[in-house]
Amino acid sequence: MAIGKLVRRLAELIAVLIVVSFGTFMLVSLMDADPAVTILGEGHSEEEYAAVRTDLGLDDSLVVRYGSWLGAALTGDLGSSVVPPYSDVMERIAAALPVSVELAVLGMGMALLLSIPLAMWSAYHAGGRVDRIVSAGTFGVLSVPSFLAGLVIIMVFANQLGWFPRAEWARLSESVGGNLYHAFLPALTIALAETAMFTRILRNDLITTLREDFILSARAKGMGTVHILFSDALRPSSFSLMTLLGIGLGRLIGSTVIVEYLFALPGMGSLVIGAANTGDFTMVQGAVLIIAVIYVVTNALIDVSYGYLDPRIRRAHV
Numbered sequence: 627m628a629i630g631k632l633v634r635r636l637a638e639l640i641a642v643l644i645v646v647s648f649g650t651f652m653l654v655s656l657m658d659a660d661p662a663v664t665i666l667g668e669g670h671s672e673e674e675y676a677a678v679r680t681d682l683g684l685d686d687s688l689v690v691r692y693g694s695w696l697g698a699a700l701t702g703d704l705g706s707s708v709v710p711p712y713s714d715v716m717e718r719i720a721a722a723l724p725v726s727v728e729l730a731v732l733g734m735g736m737a738l739l740l741s742i743p744l745a746m747w748s749a750y751h752a753g754g755r756v757d758r759i760v761s762a763g764t765f766g767v768l769s770v771p772s773f774l775a776g777l778v779i780i781m782v783f784a785n786q787l788g789w790f791p792r793a794e795w796a797r798l799s800e801s802v803g804g805n806l807y808h809a810f811l812p813a814l815t816i817a818l819a820e821t822a823m824f825t826r827i828l829r830n831d832l833i834t835t836l837r838e839d840f841i842l843s844a845r846a847k848g849m850g851t852v853h854i855l856f857s858d859a860l861r862p863s864s865f866s867l868m869t870l871l872g873i874g875l876g877r878l879i880g881s882t883v884i885v886e887y888l889f890a891l892p893g894m895g896s897l898v899i900g901a902a903n904t905g906d907f908t909m910v911q912g913a914v915l916i917i918a919v920i921y922v923v924t925n926a927l928i929d930v931s932y933g934y935l936d937p938r939i940r941r942a943h944v
Contacts, residue, residue, distance in 0.1 A: 639926050646922060647699070650915040651692050653907065695911075704912035709904045715912040718897060723916065725795065726893035729885065730878035732809055733816030734871060740817070741824035746855045748825070749832035760829070764822035776815040776888040783811055793890035812889045816882065820874060827870055831863040838862075872928030879920055 686694075698705070704715040748760040767775075784792040790811045796804035835841060836859055844854050883895030894913060901909035 635926065639922065642922050643919060646918045647696055647915060648692060650911055650918060651695055653911055653914060699912075699915065704915070705908040707901075707906050707909050709906045715909050718909065719894070719913055719916055722892055722894050722897040722913075723879075724798070725891055726879045726882050726886070726895060728798070728805075728809060729812050729816060729882050729891070729893065730875055732806075732813035733820060733878060734875055736813055736817035737820035737824050738871075740821045741828060742860070744821075744825045745828035745832055746860075748829045749836060750851065750855065752833050757829075760825065764825050767818055767822040770818075772815060772819055773884045773888065775818050776812075776885060779811055779815055780888065795889075795891050812882075812885050812891060815885050815888070816878060820878075823870060823874075824867060827866045828863060831866055832859055835859045835863040868928050872925045875924050877921070879917055 695705075702716060704719070707713050707715060707718070744760055744764075748757045751757050780792060783789050791808055794808050796808050798805045832855075836854075841854060841859060879894060882891075882893055883899055885891070886893045886895045894917060898910060898913045898917075900906075901913065
């Protein structure tokens with residue numbers, strides 16, 4: 627039964643990825659600019675433009691073009707940029723993706739480290755002063771736009787205190803310490819809003835779990851508060867948090883545009899925006915496809931993890 631469920635999940639994942647890839651491929655149809663004009667520039671003859679369209683396969687049917695593009699993408703070939711400096715799309719993505727992934731992972735990690743104890747503290751004192759302070763604080767953080775929070779962080783920690791750089795980046799391959807030093811402020815900017823959301827979601831679920839019979843039984847057996855919160859209450863209260871984590875991680879990889887812009891970072895957000903502004907449709911296609919695949923696969927893994935978080939789900943499917 628478990629194997630059948632796994633096969634069904636895999637089939638669903640493949641179907642979703644096919645739909646996502648087709649939607650990504652159709653991005654070219656939504657762009658106003660003529661790819662031939664983008665490549666050659668203005669002032670060329672119609673015959674020259676037609677030759678470029680033929681080379682790109684734009685004269686073929688939609689099904690043929692999609693099949694060719696998908697087949698090449700499955701082999702790791704996403705084509706070449708159609709605007710100077712005419713670089714390989716996969717090479718550009720390989721350089722930009724680690725930056726966005728690192729920012730998203732660090733931001734999420736910092737958010738979890740902050741939100742889990744805050745949510746536990748708030749839920750355990752539900753309705754009390756601590757709970758009201760935490761709730762008011764998270765609501766206030768959610769009310770601040772990310773670009774404004776980033777500007778405040780830059781003004782305080784970079785401009786005033788000078789503790790961190792404003793617009794520099796060091797890759798992990800160069801220096802681990804230097805990389806984390808440069809990534810701290812961008813990751814903190816991402817973590818603020820995520821911390822507030824995680825705390826509010828987990829706090830509400832923990833309050834419900836702490837009223838369950840098995841928690842009351844653990845208390846009656848004399849189990850300590852820390853043991854009850856971390857060993858008994860946290861896992862079954864993490865469904866919403868894990869869902870939000872999966873959605874947020876996939877979303878942040880492609881939506882760190884504001885943070886990357888504020889800190890001048892060479893990530894996926896900057897790559898997609900730059901390619902869209904110059905009409906580089908092959909770069910947009912490739913980057914959006916990679917982001918979408920990461921998003922879909924991440925959420926599929928989160929879905930599978932539910933069985934680990936709560937054994938009742940595993941037993942329900944046996």
